[in-house]
Amino acid sequence: MEGMMPPFHFLFFSKPSVYIDQNSSVKTFFSRNGILILGFIFILSLIALIAVGLAQNKKLPDNFKYGIVFDAGSSHTSMYIYKWSAEKMNDTGLVYETASCEVKGPGISSYASNLQDIPVYLSKCMGKAKDLIPKYKHQDTPLYLGATAGMRLLRMENEELAKMILSAVTSLFNSYPFNFQGARIISGFEEGAYGWITINYLLGKLEKHNWKNQFLRENETQDTYGALDLGGASTQITFVTSTQISKQFKKTTQFRLYGKNYTVYTYSYLCHGVDQALLRKLALNAKDASPGALMEPCFHPGYERTVLTSSLFSSVCTKIYKNWISSRNLTIQGTGNFQKCKESITELFQNNYCNASYCTFDMIYRPPTEGHFGAFSAYYYAMDFLNLTSDKVSSLDMVTHKMEEFCSTPWSVVNTAFPQVKEKYLSEYCFSGTYVLTLLQKYNLTEYWTQVEFMDKINNKTEAGWTLGYMLNLTNMIPAELPQSKPFSHPTYISLMVIFSLLLAIVFILGSVMFQKSSYFWK
Ligand SMILES: O=c1[nH]cnc2c1ncn2[C@@H]1O[C@H](COP(=O)(O)OP(=O)(O)O)[C@@H](O)[C@H]1O
Ligand SMILES: [Ca+2]
Numbered sequence: 001m002e003g004m005m006p007p008f009h010f011l012f013f014s015k016p017s018v019y020i021d022q023n024s025s026v027k028t029f030f031s032r033n034g035i036l037i038l039g040f041i042f043i044l045s046l047i048a049l050i051a052v053g054l055a056q057n058k059k060l061p062d063n064f065k066y067g068i069v070f071d072a073g074s075s076h077t078s079m080y081i082y083k084w085s086a087e088k089m090n091d092t093g094l095v096y097e098t099a100s101c102e103v104k105g106p107g108i109s110s111y112a113s114n115l116q117d118i119p120v121y122l123s124k125c126m127g128k129a130k131d132l133i134p135k136y137k138h139q140d141t142p143l144y145l146g147a148t149a150g151m152r153l154l155r156m157e158n159e160e161l162a163k164m165i166l167s168a169v170t171s172l173f174n175s176y177p178f179n180f181q182g183a184r185i186i187s188g189f190e191e192g193a194y195g196w197i198t199i200n201y202l203l204g205k206l207e208k209h210n211w212k213n214q215f216l217r218e219n220e221t222q223d224t225y226g227a228l229d230l231g232g233a234s235t236q237i238t239f240v241t242s243t244q245i246s247k248q249f250k251k252t253t254q255f256r257l258y259g260k261n262y263t264v265y266t267y268s269y270l271c272h273g274v275d276q277a278l279l280r281k282l283a284l285n286a287k288d289a290s291p292g293a294l295m296e297p298c299f300h301p302g303y304e305r306t307v308l309t310s311s312l313f314s315s316v317c318t319k320i321y322k323n324w325i326s327s328r329n330l331t332i333q334g335t336g337n338f339q340k341c342k343e344s345i346t347e348l349f350q351n352n353y354c355n356a357s358y359c360t361f362d363m364i365y366r367p368p369t370e371g372h373f374g375a376f377s378a379y380y381y382a383m384d385f386l387n388l389t390s391d392k393v394s395s396l397d398m399v400t401h402k403m404e405e406f407c408s409t410p411w412s413v414v415n416t417a418f419p420q421v422k423e424k425y426l427s428e429y430c431f432s433g434t435y436v437l438t439l440l441q442k443y444n445l446t447e448y449w450t451q452v453e454f455m456d457k458i459n460n461k462t463e464a465g466w467t468l469g470y471m472l473n474l475t476n477m478i479p480a481e482l483p484q485s486k487p488f489s490h491p492t493y494i495s496l497m498v499i500f501s502l503l504l505a506i507v508f509i510l511g512s513v514m515f516q517k518s519s520y521f522w523k
Contacts, residue, residue: 016470017061035518038507040505041503042511045500045503049071064084064085065084065086066098067141068142069143069145069468069470070145070183071465072148073107073232074150074233075150075232075233075475077105077122077125079103079126080099080134080463082095082097083095083096083097083155094490095201095477096462097457097463099132103121104121109154112154112164112165115165119172124174140152142325142475143176143181145169146183147165147185148186148191148233148234148466149234149276151165152233152234153233153270154448155185169183183472188268188269192229192238192266193264194468194469195227195376196266197255197472199464200224201478205224206257207258207259207260224371226373226375228374229466230274231273231379234271234315235269235272235273235439240371241368243367253499257478257479259480267366269362272348272362272439274428277345277348279319280348281298281320281347283321287321289330292331293330293332296333297334297336297337297341297344298341298431300407300430301410302334303411304333306331308327308328336409338403338430341434345434349438349442361442372451373453374453374464375440375455377465379436385429390451396449399439399449404432440452
């Protein structure tokens with residue numbers, strides 16, 4: 001049996017029963033110490049290997065954070081609750097909308113004369129936020145309210161009243177356990193810029209990971225989308241421009257996001273929101289109306305609506321049209337003519353004077369548009385209802401044809417076909433659809449019809465709008481530089497794994513050989 005290897009299990013389980021002589025016991029002593037040292041290295045390497053593996057692939061605990069933003073628009077107020085993983089807060093696209101709430105009632109600016117009703121107005125949605133967000137997170141949850149063009153118009157009319165509305169909101173929100181960060185009127189510039197951040201963040205245009213989960217460099221990221229927001233009282237256009245723009249126009253802003261610079265052009269047109277545009281159009285035409293009646297091509301044939309003429313001139317946007325007409329009832333009668341509707345809408349845009357190289361309308365300079373656009377809010381509501389989104393209808397001729405057909409459909413037919421749609425919205429889709437087309441044409445975007453994507457919820461979850469961008473900015477969640485996503489870079493991780501695996505293999509082999517040799521001395 002001399003010279004033969006002991007069976008495998010012997011290497012590990014057999015114990016020497018007798019020491020043969022002095023010489024062999026010294027050798028055994030050294031070989032046993034060697035084994036101990038190797039065993040020690042083996043255990044250390046094993047611990048290091050496990051530690052590296054765990055650090056790299058650690059399953060992050062479900063530690064979520066929340067944020068609440070109220071969008072106090074001109075026509076209505078909505079609340080959005082955003083949620084994200086606390087550990088990954090600087091990664092893009094990880095903040096999403098977990099719930100939303102429509103505040104019942106009109107826009108907040110109409111509460112100027114009944115401030116005492118503001119708590120009732122907002123408390124239902126606040127109650128929903130309290131129920132949805134775990135109690136122990138309330139104090140860490142930032143809460144914001146941003147008001148847009150409805151409040152901008154009220155401020156122009158009566159600054160004191162606008163302040164009183166915001167104070168009423170502030171005292172109400174201070175009574176809740178959330179981390180209230182303020183209620184304010186955001187500027188049109190912010191509204192445009194935050195809308196642009198929201199859609200590009202959600203579409204993953206600001207930074208990209210590759211398959212190894214590394215952030216891609218500047219030239220490897222995708223082109224951003226321009227943002228088109230259409231509200232009730234104002235509308236915004238925002239896009240990255242490569243045109244050198246003179247500082248005098250003050251229409252651009254610089255962003256540094258995830259290590260990349262963006263020069264963003266943005267402009268907000270007050271009074272060009274869809275509700276104010278309709279009011280301006282009606283006010284403009286009211287003076288030519290035959291006594292008591294106004295023929296209106298943007299409403300369906302057979303549709304009638306009676307208004308008090310004073311209501312047409314009460315807005316800051318229509319005051320300039322106010323003339324000798326004393327207040328009286330005016331019956332608006334639909335004639336359903338798309339072409340005439342479009343012509344009358346075109347009158348709302350001024351094209352007469354431009355003090356720059358190029359203006360879209362209303363003397364506002366704008367550089368040439370570039371790339372794709374995401375159009376949301378009232379752009380989406382109108383085009384989605386009319387089944388005219390750019391992915392459904394490929395050419396502008398088809399859109400025009402469908403609009404002609406829709407506008408000329410008698411109101412009785414439309415009303416019967418859509419009993420579930422709010423009458424205000426349904427009766428105005430001919431106008432709002434035509435307005436969307438005219439506005440896009442004024443922006444020179446109808447030539448690139450398929451490059452305009454009408455969008456509502458991005459990734460089926462998060463509504464496109466300024467609110468998410470606002471919160472991301474105020475919570476510093478979009479870093480200027482690229483964040484490190486893992487404790488080790490991928491090459492370091494691979495190198496460490498290889499080194500420790502090799503070390504383990506060497507130790508194991510050496511250990512086995514030494515153990516085998518020492519067992520000869522024991523025999
Ligand atoms: O479901 C809908 N169908 C059609 N239009 C809608 C719907 N929901 C909201 N809108 C319209 O979208 C616009 C939203 O404007 P918002 O209230 O945000 O004003 P603002 O951004 O100018 O302050 C309003 O004109 C409103 O009537
Ligand atoms: Ca809005």
